Amino acid sequence: MxxxxxxxxxxxxxxxxxxxxxxxxxxxxxxxxxxxxxxxxxxxxxxxxxxxxxxxxxxxxxxxxxxxxxxxxxxxxxxxxxxxxxxxxxxxxxxxxxxxxxxxxxxxxxxxxxxxxxxxxxxxxxxxxxxxxxxxxxxxxxxxxxxxxxxxxxxxxxxxxxxxxxxxxxxxxxxxxxxxxxxxxxxxxxxxxxxxxxxxxxxxxxxxxxxxxxxxxxxxxxxxxxxxxxxxxxxxxxxxxxxxxxxxxxxxxxxxxEGGLLELNTDNVMVSGYGIKHPLYTITNKDGWSDISMNASMESYLVGYDDPRTGKFFDPASDYPGQYKGIRIGSNVTAKPGYSGFSTLAYKNTKTFADATPLQLMTAAEVFFLRAEAALRNWSNPGGTAQELYEKGISTSLSQWGVADRATEYINDATSTPADYTDPKNAGNNSPALSSITIRWDDAASFDVKLERIITQKWIAIFPEGQEAWSEFRRTGYPKLFPVVNNLSNGEISTSVQIRRINFPQAEYTANQAEVQKAIQLLGGPDNGGTRLWWDKP
CATH class of the missing domain: 1.25.40.390 (Serine Threonine Protein Phosphatase 5, Tetratricopeptide repeat)
Structure with a gap:
C-alpha cells in the first residue's frame, strides 16, 4: 500500500x-x-x-x-x-x-x-x-x-x-x-x-x-x-x-x-468526458477480464419480479441460454471457466456497459425513493404521499433504462415475489427466497413492510452503484440478501448479520499508528468487519 x-x-x-x-x-x-x-x-x-x-x-x-x-x-x-x-x-x-x-x-x-x-x-x-x-x-x-x-x-x-x-x-x-x-x-x-x-x-x-x-x-x-x-x-x-x-x-x-432536488433523468449525476471509460466494461466482458458477474440476490429479485430492467443490467448466462444466473457470495468458485458462463453485466446484448458509458453517482429515481421514505416517516414537504413517490421512483427508473412502457404493469404487480435460488453447478449453494415482498404498494401494510418495499425497489433502481446499495442494506436490512455460503472470518463477522465495514488499512497502522488506535476507540468496537458504524443500528 x-x-x-x-x-x-x-x-x-x-x-x-x-x-x-x-x-x-x-x-x-x-x-x-x-x-x-x-x-x-x-x-x-x-x-x-x-x-x-x-x-x-x-x-x-x-x-x-x-x-x-x-x-x-x-x-x-x-x-x-x-x-x-x-x-x-x-x-x-x-x-x-x-x-x-x-x-x-x-x-x-x-x-x-x-x-x-x-x-x-x-x-x-x-x-x-x-x-x-x-x-x-x-x-x-x-x-x-x-x-x-x-x-x-x-x-x-x-x-x-x-x-x-x-x-x-x-x-x-x-x-x-x-x-x-x-x-x-x-x-x-x-x-x-x-x-x-x-x-x-x-x-x-x-x-x-x-x-x-x-x-x-x-x-x-x-x-x-x-x-x-x-x-x-x-x-x-x-x-x-x-x-x-x-x-x-x-x-x-x-x-x-427552493433550488430543488434531482427529479428528471436529465438531472442524474453522471460523470463523462476527458476520455474517461467505464471500468465495469473491462472487468465483466469476456474479451477483457471476465472477473465480475451477476449476484444470486440480483437473480432472485429481478427474475422473480420479471423485472423489465433485467436485460438492461445483465446478459443471459452463456452456459444456460435464455436464463439469468447469478453466483452466490461466498461460493467455492472453481477456476475459470467454471462460473464464467453465468450472467455477466450487460455488454453484449443491450451494450449497457461500454467504454463510453458514463459513471453513475446519483439518480432522480433514488431521490424519489428517499422522498417516499421521508413521507413514510412524516417529514415535512416530501412532495407527495409515500405511495405516489414510491411509484414515481419506479417509473423514473424504468424510464432511465428505456423500459417505461412496462411501468403501469410493473407498479401494479401484486403477486410476483423474489425467486428461490438454484446453483446448477453446486446444489449446496441453493436457497429459498428470503423475502416475499411484492411490488404493488399496500397502504394498509405495516411501517416495516412499506420500508422494505421502498428500499427493495430503491436497491434495484440505483444499480450499478454498489457502494451506496451496500450502505442502504446496512442501514435498513433491506433488501434481504443471501448470506455468504462459506464464512472464513474466524467468527469476526456474523453470517446472518453480514459484513458491516472494512478494516482500517494496514498502511495506516504503519504510518499513523497512534491515531488509528484512537480511531478504534471512536469506532466503539474491534477493527474488523463485524463492528457496526455509528449510523448502523441493529
Whole structure:
C-alpha cells in the first residue's frame, strides 16, 4: 500500500490538460512538482485554469477510473461494495476463495478506497483551497465542497472514523474524526456550497465559468444545487436511526430548498468526458477480464419480479441460454471457466456497459425513493404521499433504462415475489427466497413492510452503484440478501448479520499508528468487519 500524505504538494500541472485541450486527464499529476509548460500559477489564472484544472481528476476519482486504471476501481469498489450490496459476484477464485467474498478480508485490496480518496480527491481539493478558491472563486469552491462530501461520505461509510477535519495540517499523521462529527461537518459544507452557488447565480445570472472543467453538468450551477440538496437528503436518511433529530432537520431542509432536488433523468449525476471509460466494461466482458458477474440476490429479485430492467443490467448466462444466473457470495468458485458462463453485466446484448458509458453517482429515481421514505416517516414537504413517490421512483427508473412502457404493469404487480435460488453447478449453494415482498404498494401494510418495499425497489433502481446499495442494506436490512455460503472470518463477522465495514488499512497502522488506535476507540468496537458504524443500528 502507498503511504498516505496528509499534506498536498503545490502543483501547477493540473491545468495542463485543459490548457492544451487534451482529451484525457494528465497522467499522474499528483506526482509532479512543476508544470512542464513553464507557465506560472499567475499565468494560469485567466479563466480559472489555475484551480479548474484539478476538477476533472476530482470528478473522475470518486467512482474511481481516473486515467482509466480499471484495476484500482476493482479494488476500490468492485471487490467490496459491488459484491456486498448483492449486485455482483466474481467467477474468479481469487486467492483460492480465501478473500473478501468469504469474509477473509484482504488488506491489499481494502486499503484502496482510503488511499485513492485521499490522494486523488482530498489532495487536489486541498490544493484548490490553497490557491485561494474560497475567496477568488467561491462558486468553484462550492462545487469542490459538494464533490468532497460525495467522495468522502463513501469513505467514512466503508471504514467509520476517518481523517477529515484535520486533513491538510501537515505530515503523514493526522487525527481521525468520529463519524457523527464527520456527518455534521458534511451538512455544514453543503450549506456553504449551496450559499456560494446561489450567491453567484444571483450576481451573475447565466454565467458558466466552470463549464469547461465540468464532467457532470456542463457548468450549470442550478444542477449542482439540486445535487447538493439531494446529497443532503441521502445523508440525512443515512443517520435517521442514529440521530433522528438531526436527520429530520437536515432532510426537511433539503426538501424545502427552493433550488430543488434531482427529479428528471436529465438531472442524474453522471460523470463523462476527458476520455474517461467505464471500468465495469473491462472487468465483466469476456474479451477483457471476465472477473465480475451477476449476484444470486440480483437473480432472485429481478427474475422473480420479471423485472423489465433485467436485460438492461445483465446478459443471459452463456452456459444456460435464455436464463439469468447469478453466483452466490461466498461460493467455492472453481477456476475459470467454471462460473464464467453465468450472467455477466450487460455488454453484449443491450451494450449497457461500454467504454463510453458514463459513471453513475446519483439518480432522480433514488431521490424519489428517499422522498417516499421521508413521507413514510412524516417529514415535512416530501412532495407527495409515500405511495405516489414510491411509484414515481419506479417509473423514473424504468424510464432511465428505456423500459417505461412496462411501468403501469410493473407498479401494479401484486403477486410476483423474489425467486428461490438454484446453483446448477453446486446444489449446496441453493436457497429459498428470503423475502416475499411484492411490488404493488399496500397502504394498509405495516411501517416495516412499506420500508422494505421502498428500499427493495430503491436497491434495484440505483444499480450499478454498489457502494451506496451496500450502505442502504446496512442501514435498513433491506433488501434481504443471501448470506455468504462459506464464512472464513474466524467468527469476526456474523453470517446472518453480514459484513458491516472494512478494516482500517494496514498502511495506516504503519504510518499513523497512534491515531488509528484512537480511531478504534471512536469506532466503539474491534477493527474488523463485524463492528457496526455509528449510523448502523441493529
Amino acid at each position: 502507498n503511504k498516505i500524505s496528509y499534506q498536498y504538494k503545490a502543483l501547477a500541472v493540473a491545468a495542463l490538460a485543459t490548457l492544451l485541450g487534451a482529451g484525457a486527464c494528465t497522467k499522474n499529476f499528483e506526482d509532479y512538482n512543476t508544470d512542464p509548460t513553464g507557465l506560472t500559477e499567475d499565468q494560469l489564472k485567466p479563466d480559472f485554469n489555475f484551480i479548474g484544472g484539478f476538477y476533472p481528476q476530482i470528478q473522475s476519482a470518486i467512482y474511481y477510473n481516473y486515467n482509466n486504471t480499471v484495476w484500482e476501481y476493482q479494488l476500490q469498489q468492485n471487490l467490496i461494495g459491488d459484491v456486498y450490496s448483492g449486485y455482483m459476484m466474481s467467477p474468479n477464485p481469487f486467492q483460492g476463495n480465501v478473500n473478501n467474498f468469504t469474509y477473509a478480508l484482504v488488506d491489499g485490496w481494502n486499503g484502496f478506497p482510503f488511499s485513492l480518496a485521499y490522494n486523488r480527491v482530498m489532495a487536489p481539493i486541498f490544493e484548490v483551497k490553497r490557491r485561494g478558491a474560497q475567496t477568488v472563486a467561491p462558486d468553484f469552491w462550492g462545487v469542490a465542497l459538494i464533490l468532497k462530501v460525495e467522495a468522502m461520505h463513501r469513505v467514512t461509510d466503508i471504514y467509520g472514523p476517518i481523517p477529515y477535519s484535520q486533513y491538510g495540517q501537515g505530515g503523514t499523521t493526522v487525527g481521525y474524526d468520529d463519524q457523527e462529527s464527520i456527518y455534521k461537518r458534511f451538512f455544514k459544507e453543503l450549506d456553504t456550497a449551496v450559499t456560494n452557488l446561489k450567491t453567484y447565480m444571483t450576481e451573475k445570472p447565466g454565467a458558466t465559468p466552470f463549464a469547461k472543467f465540468d464532467m457532470i453538468y456542463g457548468g450549470d450551477y442550478r444542477q449542482w444545487v439540486k445535487f447538493a440538496n439531494s446529497l443532503r437528503l441521502r445523508l440525512a436518511m443515512r443517520i435517521v436511526e442514529a440521530d433522528p433529530v438531526t436527520a429530520k432537520a437536515e432532510g426537511e431542509k433539503a426538501l424545502a430548498d
